[in-house]
Amino acid sequence: MTVQPRPNALSESYWMPFTAARAFREAPMMFVGAEGMHYLESGGRRVLDGMAGLWCVNAGHGHPRITEAIRTAAxxxxxxxxxxxGHPGAFAFAERLTAAAPEGxxxxxxxxxxxxxxxxxLKIARAYYRVRGEGGRTKLVGRAKSYHGVGFxxxxxxxxxRHKRDFGPLLPDxxxxxxxxxxxxxxxxxGRPAVGADYAESLEALLAVQDPSTVAAVIVEPVTGSGGVYPPPQGYLERLREICTKHGILLIFxxxxxxxxxxxxxxxxxxxxVxxxxxxCAKGLxxxxxxxxATLVSAGIYEAFMAGPPEAVQLFHGYTYSGHPLACAAGLAALEAYEQEGIFANAAAMAEPFAQALHALRDAPHVVDIRTIGILGAIELAPRGGTxxxxxxxxxxxxxxxxxxAGDMLVLSPPLILAPAEIDRIAQTIRDALLAEA
Ligand SMILES: Cc1ncc(COP(=O)(O)O)c(C=O)c1O
Known part of the structure; x- marks a missing residue:
């Protein structure tokens, strides 16, 4: 049978994720290209990308080194x-990535x-305790407003x-x-609020009720991201770390x-x-x-799995495309670009101008809170039912x-190659939009 493509470019064949599909078709936001800090529309208009795509295009769009690496690998x-x-690229990338990761x-x-x-x-955490003979440690601890993706x-x-409502029952415990x-x-x-480290004591309080020897792992985003950019209070993550270590519970960031x-x-x-x-990790990877x-693990966890007989499979888990050659090539090239082009250093240098520009919107209409850290920002607006x-x-x-x-909130995460002029344009555009909404 020959399948004829339907003529409508916005065909309903495509079920878009996390999208009001009907509204999208009324006012589609469509891009045909991208370069550096910008997306390109079919009519030629360039749109300044204040989101690095979806928190991911940290070195800017269409980075030539990364594009070339993918082409060669393909x-x-x-x-x-x-x-x-296996293939050599996966081993090379693993080595390069773990060298960039926190020690251990x-x-x-x-x-x-x-x-x-x-x-x-999460699966490695539970399996780790199984291989150590502590199979009773199965409970998992997350946090309000965290986003950890869409798997069960x-x-x-x-x-x-809202993300969970339609899909239960979810994991117990x-x-x-x-x-x-x-x-x-x-x-x-x-940046990090000076007060609030005491929130970490809620973990101790939970463990006083839930026997700590039944808990496998605590998972948090170090900075709550898509839930609204909440920087962690000073001392909070440090205290979570201490409590987890004290009770032998794994801490996942x-x-x-x-x-x-x-x-x-x-x-x-x-x-x-910490x-x-x-x-x-993923996205900017x-x-x-x-x-x-990618899931980075400590030497202690890895070695616990490797302690078994050499012929035994250590972890019954994996994906067809784990360590895909194109992804490894893109990842290696991305790490090289980040390092050789000083992209993290630019993020560090731009963090304060970025924060200042956003915080200057404090007096704009409807603004009720502004939170910034690094090149991440959220502007919370007076609630109007998410519209x-x-x-x-x-x-x-x-x-x-x-x-x-995100509801009555704007979130920002531009590519890390941003310059002061782009920061100013983003902030001025938001101010104008808020004034127009008044
Ligand atoms: C903190 C965090 N974890 C997990 C995910 C899920 O990633 P993906 O959409 O690639 O599955 C996201 C996506 O935005 C995220 O922000």
């Missing part, structure tokens, strides 16, 4: 299974997305109610810590957004000086150019700047 080895087979996270398990990196971390594991530990944020005490933070330079260091763990036992996720954020974002888009609305 011409050389299109695919090889990573189940009992010496091993990496590859997947294809942030969701898979998180689910891999990540959804279960995630803390955004999952508990949540409160979001370590109170606008009355910490409002308008630029979900660095899918914070990884690869958002805070001016490769990982947020390095910026905060080392977890596992890190889930390949600069968004090829789907890939104010999209209305303001639409106005920004009409003015040629892409920002993301």
């Amino acid at each position: 011409g050389q080895l299109d695919f090889v299974s990573s189940f009992r087979m 996270l010496d091993h990496v398990f590859f997947s294809n997305s942030g969701s898979e990196a998180v689910d891999s971390a 594991g990540g959804l279960s530990v995630g803390g955004i109610g 999952v508990y949540h810590l409160p979001l370590p944020y109170d606008p009355a005490r910490m409002g308008f933070p630029n 979900d660095e899918v957004i914070t990884g690869f330079g958002r805070l001016g260091t490769c990982f947020a763990s390095q910026a905060f000086g 080392t977890p036992d596992l890190i889930a 390949t600069n968004g150019a090829v789907p890939m996720g 104010r954020g999209p209305a303001v974002a639409d106005r920004c888009f009409a003015a040629g700047v892409l920002v993301r609305a």
Whole structure:
């Protein structure tokens, strides 16, 4: 049978993720190209990308080194299974990536997305206790407002109610810590709030109820990202680390957004000086150019698995495309670009101008809170049933700047190659849009 393509370019054949599909077709936002800080529309208009795609294109769009690496890899080895087979690129990338990771996270398990990196971390955590003869440690602890992707594991530990509502029952024996944020005490933070480390005590309180010897892992985003950019209070992550260590519980950082330079260091763990036992990452791992996720694990965890007989499979887990040749090539090229072009250093240098420009919007109409850290920002607007954020974002888009609305909130995460002029344009466009909404 010959399948005829339907003539409509916006065919309903495509079921778009996390999208109001009917509204999209009324006012489609479509791009045909991208370069550096900009997307390109079919009519030729350039749109300044205030979101690095979706928190991922850290070195800017269409990076020539990464594009070339993918092209070369595709011409050389299109695919090889990573189940009992390999290719040199996967080993080279693993070595390069673990060298960039916090000290002690010496091993990496590859997947294809942030969701898979998180689910891999949760499964490794549970399996780790099994191989150590502590199979009773199965409970998982997440946190309110956290986003850990859409797999059943990540959804279960995630803390955004709307995402979970339609899909239960989720994993049992999952508990949540409160979001370590109170606008009355910490409002308008630029960086880590000075108060709020005490929120970590909620973990001790939970463990006083849930026998700690039944808990496998605590997972948090070091900076809550898509839930609204909440920087961690000073001392909070340090205290979580202490409590986990005290009770022999694994600490997992979900660095899918914070990884690869958002805070001016490769990982947020390095910026905060707190080392977890596992890190889930994705997005900037390949600069968004090829789907890939990675779960970094400590030497102690890895070695526990490797202690068994040499002929035994250590972990019954993996994906057809784990360590895909194109993804490894893109990842290696991305790490080289980040390093050789000083992209993390630029993020560090631009963090304060970025924060100042956003915080200057404090007096703009509807603004009730502004939170910034590194090249991440959220502007919380007076609630209007979730419609104010999209209305303001639409106005920004009409003015040629892409920002993301999350309910009555705008979130920002531009590529890390940004310059002061682009920061000013983003902030001015948001101000104009807020004024127009008044
Ligand atoms: C912190 C965090 N974890 C996990 C994910 C899921 O990643 P993916 O959409 O690649 O599955 C995301 C995506 O935005 C994220 O922000």
